[in-house]
Amino acid sequence: MTASADLIATADAHCAPTYDPLPVVAATAEGAWVTDVEGRRYLDLLAGYSALNFGHRNRRLLEAARAQLERVTLTSRAFLHDRFAAFCAELAELCGMEMVLPVNTGVEAVESAVKTARKWGYRVKGVPSEMAKIVVASGNFHGRTTTVISFSTDPEARADFGPYTPGFQIVPYGDLTAMREALTENTVAVLLEPIQGESGVIVPPEGYLPGVRELTRERNVLFVADEIQSGLGRTGRTFACEHEGVVPDMYVLGKALGGGIVPVSAVVSSAEVLGVFRPGEHGSTFGGNPLACAVALEVIAMLRTGEFQARAAELGARMHRTLAALPATGTVTAVRGRGLWAGVDVAPRLGTGRQAAERLMGRGVLAKESHGATVRLSPPLVIGETDLDWGLEQLAGVLGV
Missing domain, CATH: 3.90.1150.10 (Aspartate Aminotransferase, domain 1)
Known part of the structure; x- marks a missing residue:
């Protein structure tokens, strides 16, 4: 053998x-x-x-990781460390946003985005308690936690894992008419991949993403872009949304943010949106840890050049x-x-x-x-x-x- x-x-x-x-x-x-x-x-x-x-x-990323390994690798979020503020500020700047919610894996970032959108819906939009709805697209892949597979259309991802989490409506990907009809007073967010990766690299029809952006603005709904696979340089722009001039209300990021060294993910949005949280309402022991921040800061620096x-x-x-x-x-x-x-x-x-x-x-x-x-x-x-x-x-x- x-x-x-x-x-x-x-x-x-x-x-x-x-x-x-x-x-x-x-x-x-x-x-x-x-x-x-x-x-x-x-x-x-x-x-x-x-x-x-x-x-x-990657040599730059390995050097950043090695240097941090010699200093401090974890404090938990009970304390600050000297790389945290720069990570949050520089990632927010790269995204053209104001605030960052650091977590670990991509699906954890999606779950955090779902919680953020719901809390914003209740505290800011005024949706009645327990009535918040999030619209997603068929063929989506946002991860495999129980909540996320609840709005998957992949039978393999869903089978035998129920009961499923309510509060989601699925519409065909690329169909603006269906999207328009799905939005109601209780809709708090539209969650989309600008390009669907796991479905086979599905690029939506031209004008779809701008159309969704316009609809969400009209209806006071958050546009959440899952750029975990498509973002951070993959499509020739920092974010895939940029190809059609779209700026969402919230980015969900991961994968390349950790440089293939450590899992680093984040939700990035405005102060109005992420500012709905209060201490104790959400958290992550390893989210934004010193090693993750050191690597991610180097990733951000590499992306800032546009190279x-x-x-x-x-x-x-x-x-x-x-x-x-x-x-x-x-x-x-x-x-x-x-x-x-x-x-x-x-x-x-x-x-x-x-x-x-x-x-x-x-x-x-x-x-x-x-x-x-x-x-x-x-x-x-x-x-x-x-x-x-x-x-x-x-x-x-x-x-x-």
Whole structure:
């Protein structure tokens, strides 16, 4: 038995079967490349679902983490530490907002946004107690806690986990008419992904996000943008909402904010919205811890230059030029995406997205299937042109092009 096979068997025996990972066992990584325990190298075209936007073991981020490890790593929120104020202020500035609610994981940030919107609805908008409604879109993926799966339309995410949390209304993604009809006096928020990642990198119709922004302003409803996967440079802008000139009332951020080193997430909004909280009403022991703040501050500094956004736009255009030729070959039924992010729907005669990902792994490329037929590509923003071209050549080879 190989080292990989032995480790996979041990993991299968002792880890709850919540994932079905590709049979590769990483040992080291650098930039856009991963090396397994047998020494085989793979080009990473997933980047931890955008958590690794700046690549594996980014030097600037590692140095920030190491320096902080020598000082203080946790105080809890019972005390302040010397990186906290700068983290909150600089993240708020990056977002064009005023206040930050720091937490850990993406789904914790979504849960916090839900609580924020409800409390704002009761304290500011004047919605009757227990009557607040939040409108979401079909095909959404905001995480897997009990509340969040309560408004999922994915049967796998929901089955056997009920009873579900009330207070949500689901409308078709991209349908402004349905959105308009769903908003009532008791609606406190609309929660959307500007681009739906887990559904297969679904970009909404042009004008949809501005239309939602206009409707929410008219109806005194918060527009909450879940930019956990789409934000922080992935689409060629700091936030995917920027492509259509939209500024939401609240950003939900995560993944890349921790630089692939520590989980860092946050809700970012105005003082009017986040100021509804009082001490004791919400909290997180590890949220905004010194190590998280040190890494996130370096991420913010890197994004402030615009270098990585520009790189995602340039390399994304290069990637999409190549991918755009695939449907004409009959091997791909659709290609979607923006920036350095794409969903490629494999023709049924060539198998499933999972089978395509397995064949890509055999060629030294790591990617992820989504919803049956789709192969999702989200390379690190630091990937080189030559490496990107090579990875796309391997995809073409898997498709028989």
